[in-house]
Amino acid sequence: MGLPTFKGGVYPYEGKELSENKPVKVLQSKGEMVFPLAQHIGAPSKPLVAAGDRVLVGQKIGEMDGFISACVISSVSGTVKAIEPRRVASGSMILSVIIDNDEEYQAVESFGSKRDTKNLSKDEIRNIIKEAGIVGLGGAGFPTHVKLSPKDESKIDTIIVNGAECEPYLTSDYRMMIEEPEKLIEGLQIILKLFDNARGVISVENNKPKAIKKLQELVKDRPRISVLPVKTKYPQGWERTLIYSVTGRKINSDMLPAEAGCIVDNVDTVISIYNAVAENIPLIRRIITVSGDAIQNPQNYNVRIGTSYQQLVEAAGGYKAEPKKLISGGPMMGQALPDTNIPVTKVSSALIAMAEDEALKAPATPCIRCGRCVRVCPSRVVPQKMVIAAANSDMERFIKLNGMECCECGSCSYICPARIPLTETFIKTHQMITAGEDNKRGEKK
Template sequence: MITKIRTFRKGGIHPSENKISANKPIDTSNIPSLVVIPLSQHIGKPAIPVVNKGDIVKTGTLLAKADGLISANIHSSVSGTVLKIDEVMTISGFKHPAVYIEVDGDIWEDDIDTTDTLIKDCNLSSDEIKDKILEKGIVGMGGATFPLHVKLSPPPNSEAKYLLINAVECEPYLTCDHALMLEKSEEILVGTSILMKALNVEKAMIGIEANKPDAIKKLGKLSDNYKNIDIVPLKVRYPQGGEKQLVEACIGRQIPSGALPISVGAVVVNVATVFASYEAIQKNKPLIERVITVTGKHVEKPCNIRTRLGVPIGQLIEQAGGLPENTKKIIAGGPMMGKAISNIDMRATKGLSGLLIIPTLEAQRNEMKNCIRCGKCVNICCMGLTPYFLMNVSEFSDWDKAESAHITDCVECGSCSFVCPANRPILDYIRLGKNNVMKAKKARNN
């Protein structure tokens, strides 16, 4: 069923969408001769390797086991020989342990179903589903990379009533989720039903922004065959894909300061994560590949590419036509919340949704001027904060004032910097302040 269009109430902006890779079929990347698979592709502790130099692995072989509750298993995306376990620079900007694999063919583990046959029925119990999600290394693929098995196990005294599927994709340029919804619609609905069973909830909503009418129409038609799954069209409004904004738009409840969606009975899962969950449960397939958007105004062939994890980013860019001569910056993710990367030898990981290639003129920052107290950043803040004030106190390292002004509620959407007529790097300073306040709070609790 398709509901009426909805949105959140406070703040928000509408930057140019630039969905130039929309409606293009998903391409598939080639497998290189060497893949490097980081053991930290999730929030929490890096996984602990269970292979050694010289080991022969298949596509889907377990490489490293989760270290504790907030961690995730890592599997091989290729078949071949383990060359070494060493560090690699990741998109985070830090070095992490990784498994280097020399590729030899593409031989899959025998228990993985590699066909495209749709499997609807799932006879597993709630606990068995969660165990399989843990086993197959499924994490949030919208960017946060939070281990899904933890999210599917609400803490004591909390009850999940709604499963919300985040298919908003409100970041400009990115279209990988849109492409996935068009090509894997029914698998997504089956995956949604499976996660509903894991959570023991009777209601699911798939939130999609109204600039994807084809996905809304297709999923809406198919959802009539699935019990209690609503397709919720959402007004095009950034940052609609933020968890707190999506929860408010879909079920009309506001998440309290410092709380999680489960506090209002909601669990939010990205649509790509739902598809990965379908493959894990119904196909016994670990999370070893994902769809990534490679795009930019000067890119020769903007596209959505299904790629194995551990493939160098440079290979994906070459598939999109290569780096334009006037390239100044490459962003991992979207332009609002993504991060600039330093080289194209970094590897595709579970949380990488896009590569945005920006030309020189668009990458330059304009000269920062004094704040004119226009209030634009306050008016558009979806969290009801005072961004100019948070920047000021962070600039002067006044962490007590930053904390009392609820700096940790900032969702880092970047809307404040986007609208600032004085070109002030508001979000940069808020991130600095937020990080220091969180460190101070953690020290107090230890």
């Protein structure tokens, strides 16, 4: 029997050797810090401060504004300079709290104080996670306290820690599994306190043998926790494919993982849960990979949320070649950046600087009907037909082709010999369909 995996997927150049052996460095931020009030799925948070206010490390500066929302915590001490729209990685202008960092890092009372987790109730744990502003750090940004509050917690039987990190170049989760495995396991143990009938599975791609060995040694006396190596293949770390690899259960876009008895959390999300619950440290930092063939010294950084991407570039020694493409996140699902004048947010995972832009090397040509896009699609849809429907603005046809099942992973675009921008087209089509549905709901109100 081979390693657990899923149907479809691709094998892009990994690029992990550039930074996987670089221990995480702490990067102290300086100057202006930008805290967007929408760093998560759901309603933006409401500002709790005003221009001229002094704030401290660990102070809540944005309050939840709805059931699916998340608060925002200051990562520095200093003075609120303004509350105004600022650009984020997606290109959107988001209302943000701007703080002049005084570089003194004075913290709120009790920040960083150890907490005995043994006697905490389930409600207390969930509330701590909510107040810490923790969201999914794998990129989705779904509020974690909501994910950990399913309708029927007794039906949850598997908590999956997503240690796949299948995106090329990204190594931040790998470094955390190597450097802070105890926090990862204790964080998972805290989650298991919420679900009496669940087991914990730390799922790691088999291209990370050191992490697998270290974690297996640490869980050998933990009967509810196991480590499961899975096949290295992109997009192994997608929630649906990982659930299938670990449990054999299938879910679609209309289902939540909880409906399959599962909850999936990223490595750094679980460590952030430990930090909040056991050490009273809210989510104020991200572990970021700075890499690519245009970066002088690829590295992983522990960086405060709100820091400019430009500081990451400078810390890594700048560029050894003028980058033709900058990406926030990985090259498969990340977002192209016009420049580095954007802030690190909760959903930031990497900054990749490439000396060449592969997308510009050759123009798209007509589809040759080779079927490769169908074979690699993990969602089991037909990109070849979907792109025709999208090009003709035939949204009804696109939906009938199960186009909304597309996870936008980029596998089809990667494998397409005609270089047709399939994923880009599907992302735009998804946005148009979702906007149309939102408008219809608004009209009914």
